Amino acid sequence: MEFLQPADLREVLETKAAHPEAVPIFGGTDVMVDLNFDRERPGAVLDLTRVPEIREWSRKDRRLRVGAGVTYTRAITELGGLLPGLAMASRTVGSPQIRNRGTIGGNLGSASPAGDALPPLYASDAGIEVASVRGVRMVPVEEFITGPRTNALRPDELITAFMIPEARGPQQYAKIGPRNAMVIAVCSLGLALHPESRAVGACIGSAGPTPIRPHEAEGFIEGVIEEHGLWESRSEIPASALERFGALVAEAAKPIDDVRGTASYRRHAVGVLARRTLTWAWDEYRRDAG
Amino acid sequence: MTQAPIRERAVTPDGIGESVGRPDGVPKVKGEFEYSSDLHVDGMLWGATLRSPHPHASIHSIDTSETGTMTGVFAVLTHEDVPGRKVYGMEIPDQPVLAWEKVRYQGEAVALVAADHPETARRALEKIRVDYEVLDPVTDAEAAMAEDAPRLHLSGNVLRRVDVGHGDPGATAEVVVEGEYEVGMQDQAFLGPESGLAIPHGEGGVDLYISTQWLHVDQDQVAESLGLPPEMVRLTLSGVGGAFGGREDLSMQIHACMLALHTSRPVKMVYGREESFYGHVHRHPAKMRYEHGATRDGQLVYVRANLLFDGGAYASSSNAVCLNAATFACGPYDVPNAQIESHMLYTNNPPCGAMRGFGAVQVCFAHEAQMDKLAEKLGMDSVEIRMKNAIEPGMKFPFGQEVPYPAPVREILERVRAMPLPQERESMGRDLRELPGGVSNTTHGEGVRRGVGYAVGFKNIGFSAGFDDYSTARVSLSVEDGKPVARVLTAAAEVGQGLVMVQAQIARTELGVENVVVETADTRIGSAGSTSASRQTYVTGAAVKEACEKVRERVFDLAREEFGESDGLAIEDGNVVSDGLVVAPLAEVLGDAEISETVEFHHRATHPLDENGQGDAHLQFAFAAHRAVVEVDTELGLARVVEVATAQDVGKIINPLALEGQIEGGIAQGLGLALMEEIQIDDGRIQNASFTDYLIPTILDMPPVKIEILELADPEAPYGLKGVGEPPTIASTPAIVAALRDATDRDLARIPVRPEHIVGLEVKP
Incomplete structure (x- = not known):
């Protein structure tokens, strides 16, 4: 060689x-x-x-x-x-x-x-x-x-x-593994708020053949934020919208069963992670106002 | 991290009861310790193994013609080149040294190559053409029992069956709980791969430097297959990188010796990590059906259990595991009526054999889940129900043996329950490392629930069921450079557990000398038996102790000859004393003499079970109880073990620090089985033969451990001690799973528990 x-x-x-x-x-x-x-x-x-x-x-x-x-x-x-x-x-x-x-x-x-x-x-x-x-x-x-x-x-x-x-708003990354360190992702989620462009970026990891942008979920939550003027008011995102965001992210996943996890668990977990990471990022955005 | 209320009671400096450090501790941490994979000698060749890609196939032919002409290749061997017995095995020699006619599991050894470079050897393997006819594999123990299942061995597919019948088989009870439990295939996951160096010694025999658990059982099997008398095959223990049962069976021992004798060159073999998963046996997967009957106030009336173990393709130590499981199936409880069936089947899965806990682990997971189920049904506290049914000395185990003293089941349960629970803390806003999921940032406290679980388990110490279990030790005492020095030689394998310290500690205590040399274990001396069944401190410890006592008597003889003193002789601080007064320095008493004594210690005889599964099968029983506290992210199914508390009776603490290490390590292995460790098999094929996907706990998964030690002396054992290696692994797993159930209200009848089980998604087939 x-x-x-x-x-x-x-x-x-x-x-x-x-x-x-x-x-x-x-x-x-x-x-x-x-x-x-x-x-x-x-x-x-x-x-x-x-x-x-x-x-x-x-x-x-x-x-x-x-x-x-x-x-x-x-x-x-x-x-x-x-x-x-x-x-x-x-x-x-x-x-x-x-x-x-x-x-x-x-x-x-x-x-x-x-x-x-x-x-x-x-x-x-x-x-x-x-x-x-x-x-x-x-x-x-x-x-x-x-x-x-x-x-x-x-x-x-x-x-x-x-x-x-460079980040203009809060960002999050969360990853599922069966142990608490040194593990390959069973699935993961990256999320970034872009307040200047009034956009929410999300990406599903390890639950599809490639990382997946859940465009429908992003569009949905951007619509909710616009509709309620939340970028300006920095009020809470309604819980029902957070749930729906999670559900849409879960729908966008294309997971398979393999040695690291099942398809159904991956779909479930990316939905939970999407809701949680958006909650954390938005809480941070709200705090930053102060 | 750890609270260590282990008391230190020194008598002789660095003697029994002291935290003597590992002589190889610093070299290991610094990377300077020589493991068997580091062995090197000039001019050596590298051996490599061709393995079957199929779990079940007929072999029509093996063509090695292309390999023979490759530059740098010195030997290509198949089953035709095995000089002696073509099969091996500890209990039943049913495993081919190199496969012929058939392969029965994926990874089975088919051919060998020796080359001047490991890469050349690997490339040569690719040139060997094996004509396989692929057969349908039998991949499940239940399928193997079917009438029309392919017969994997001439003896049939039933490898062993042990039935234990006790009391009234038709007993009925007011309250009944049933359960079906499953245990996945755990791996020992030792870090040092199978490796060794075989050197022809010029007289037709061979010297093998090897990491193993039992030099003499290796020697016998290697010699048999080489067609040599045992004394022509000399084994020396090399640096062992962990064992946990996985080095009881042979791996590359015969192969390396065959290549060395064939080429007349030293041959080294080292398995890669992936190959190692195919190169040793694993813990038996089990499916267990249980029924417990009890009175309304929680007194056990009967236990019925059907245990089904997948032994894989070859026998290994499955016989003994099957018996162990049958005898421990009811747990350490007073069970008046018991009907236990323990089945061990051959399949085309990887062979299974010894692993820490040896049959007691699987059944403990099941019987402890049953006890919790019963407690729940009766509205009883889970510790109360265990205490109420705890077995006591003088009672009889369901397999008919009287429970010997000490058997402090109630006491260890009381002890773990009495230890303060870790404080419950607000889950929001914690450091990520203190939450399920850790730094992977999956929760900031959402969905986190705490659970607490208890379990108690026990294990036989030493070999059982009539095996003549013994150890041989030679202790010498002489003066070197003006100082008395004791030398201890045994063939007992130090595999990381600390026997080297124990041997030296015993010699210091018994002979009152500071300087003790524990010589490298080899086959110059008789067998020490296996480093397994938590037996070496007991059995080899006893042999060393007796040899020391004999040496000491001869010192006293010398003292009496020279100084005429006779009353109350002892050795203290390097002096021979009489009734506390110094007679002479030990060095002076010894002079030029070398006193040497060799002792073979056989423990009390045990007996096989009769046709009803009754008999005094076991030597000694060791008990440990565990309490686990977990926090579970119930929405994602991720868990973090917050703390494990344990109480264990060890009879006598020999080395507090090493004991703590055994307990924490055993709990880590138990935690691994509870939460993550499983060799996943699909259609007879291993899916995760790497440490990327076979996960073992990291430091971030391992909780602090609270330890309470009982020292209730066993009157038969040296110093009253009990084996300590296995008990920590047995009840820790069910305690953790009980805590998960407490947090989630789910059944969790299969281990390792996976996140999808905790969140209640459909279970993978």
């Missing part, structure tokens, strides 16, 4: 163009498992850790460009204030050792529906920066993840970063 280790972005893209079969590696928390379990025997591995554009994040006009190699630990410690939903999701990933190594770009590359970082990206309409020697393109995350373990990456392309607006 060849180990390719380019030093900068240009070189890395050229290498990928020359070796489209090379498997990119940053933290290795997915790639090394595949190698160790003998699921993959790639001819070459392409190390991305030396490329600053992939490693770093920056902030401009209240938008963030976050390099694909930013680890979960850094998302918690450095981005917790700007992207609280992503930080909460990152806190639920694996163990401290995994969070120190694993990257958000890895979640995008693996495209597992259980990737914890994905729902927060969906809930805030993140764009994925994809680069090759042919240039850079921006793909909305919802289009980037195309199916279970598949994404829109072409053979010569690499995920270099994602672009996301």
Whole structure:
């Protein structure tokens, strides 16, 4: 197996163009498992850790460009204030050792529906920066993840970063696992309030072939909030509307039975999580007024 | 975290009763300890195993021709290359060393390769062509009982049946409760994978460095299959990374030795994590139907139980598990009439065998659920009903054995009940780590309800039913660098439980010396028996103690010869004393002499059960009671165990810290079975052969443990001690499930309890 280790972005893209079969590696928390379990025997591995554009994040006009190699630990410690939903999701990933190594770009590359970082990206309409020697393109995350373990990456392309607006309102992430730490999501929910655009973003994790935006539920709750002038009054969302929101989210899920949980439980649980996370986010929004 | 009211009563420094630390503790924490997977010798080859992808298939042919020509491959072996007996097994030799004609479970070993690199070995395995004809697997114990079920072994599908009949089979009662209970397949989940190093010793035999629970039973089986006399196969214990019963059976022992003898090179084998799930036996899944009859005031009248265990493809220790379950099926209660049927079936599921608790775990889950059901029906307190029916010394167990002293069932129940409950706190606004779901942020207090549950259980210590259970110890005493040093050699396997400390503590106490060397266990000495059944501190402890006593007598003989003193001789602080006055320093008494004594300790004979399931089958009984406090998110079905309180009779505390470790570890394993640990099988295939999906509790799942220890001496046992390893695992599971029921009002008749069961969604088929 060849180990390719380019030093900068240009070189890395050229290498990928020359070796489209090379498997990119940053933290290795997915790639090394595949190698160790003998699921993959790639001819070459392409190390991305030396490329600053992939490693770093920056902030401009209240938008963030976050390099694909930013680890979960850094998302918690450095981005917790700007992207609280992503930080909460990152806190639920694996163990401290995994969070120190694993990257958000890895979640995008693996495209597992259980990737914890994905729902927060969906809930805030993140764009994925994809680069090759042919240039850079921006793909909305919802289009980037195309199916279970598949994404829109072409053979010569690499995920270099994602672009996301910094939080303008409360965000939440909640995840179900049969134990209280170090667990792959049975199902999860990411939620973000966007008061400036008067929008509610939600995303179901691990209860479908890809993360799922429950558009009908989002539209419903945005309608309720508008109708009652709640963005301005910051009054409580009626309990019946919270229930209905949960039910619509549950309906939007496309879960299956597998070793980690049953379809019916997943559908039930994402509904509960949707109601709870919206309640928590809205309570925070109401408190922020004071 | 832990309240530790365990008393320390030192007599000799670092002797019996003291919290002597693990000699391998610091190296293990620092990653410097050499486990069997770390063994290395120059020029060694790597062995690898080809396993059946099918749970049930006929083998028409095995073609290894492509492999033989690969560079770096030194051997490719099949069943034809097994030099001796082609099957092995501890109780019934029914498992092929390498499969021929048939495979009976997914993962069964079919062929072996030795290569100069593990990757080369793995690639060579891919070149072996096995022509399988896939057969329908028998994947359920009930299906295996059917008349028209395929016969998996010549003896049929019934591996063992034990019936216990006691009192009036037609007894009737005023109050009756029934229940059906199910236990999933738990795994020992030891962290050190199966591994070892086999080195040909040049005289036709082989040296095997191995992690195991019982060197001599390995030696006998390896030698038999290699066609060698036992003394040509020498075993040395290597660093063992946990066992819990999963290392009683052979894994790669014969295979590595075959490859080493075939290539005349050292051969190392290490299973990967996934392979390890196929490489050892698991805890038997069980389906249990119970009926309890009682008087209106809660006195038990009868227990009827039908127990059905899935033994998997091969016998392993299923025989003994079946008997254990039958004898413990009623719990530690006075049951005047009992009818117990315990069935053990062969299936095409993974073989099941020994795991901590050994048949007592499954039935305890059921009998304790039944006791709660009965209490509820009668409107009685769940502890009261247990105390009312608690068994006492002098009574008879349903299997006819008299209950020996001590059997403090009532007392341990009183003790756990008397311990203060953790304070109930407002659930809203807590740190996430103190809520069900933990940092996964699933509740901020919504839907959280608390529950409290009690359970009591017991377990036999030592091997039972007529087995000649013994241990051999050699203790030597001599002067090294001017100081008296005792050396202890046994073949007893230290698997992490702390026997190395116990052996040294006994020698210090008995010989009054500071310096004790516990030598690496090997087969230079006779068998110590298995590190299982919570028996080593008792049986090997007794052997070491007796050897020390003999050595001590010889020291006194020397002292009498040299100094003529004869009254009240003792060894204290490195001196031989007479009636408390120093005769001479021990080193001076010893001089150049080396005193060495070897002792074989056999415990009191036990007896097999007769056709009615009656007999003095067990040596010693150990009891523990548990109280669990849980908090459940009733809407999401997630649980957090808040606290477990336990009271256990240990007879005599040998090492308080190690005892605490056994109790907490046993509870963790019990918690795992209650809430998450299950090998999921679909059509004979394991679905979760990894620690990603076979979940064991983390530190965030494990609650603080309150411990109360009773020291009621067993008059037959060394120092009065009782085995301590298994009791913590037995009643902790039903206590936790009882607490979940208390919080949710659901039946929860299957473990591990899954979130969908707690919220009442339909149960997965």
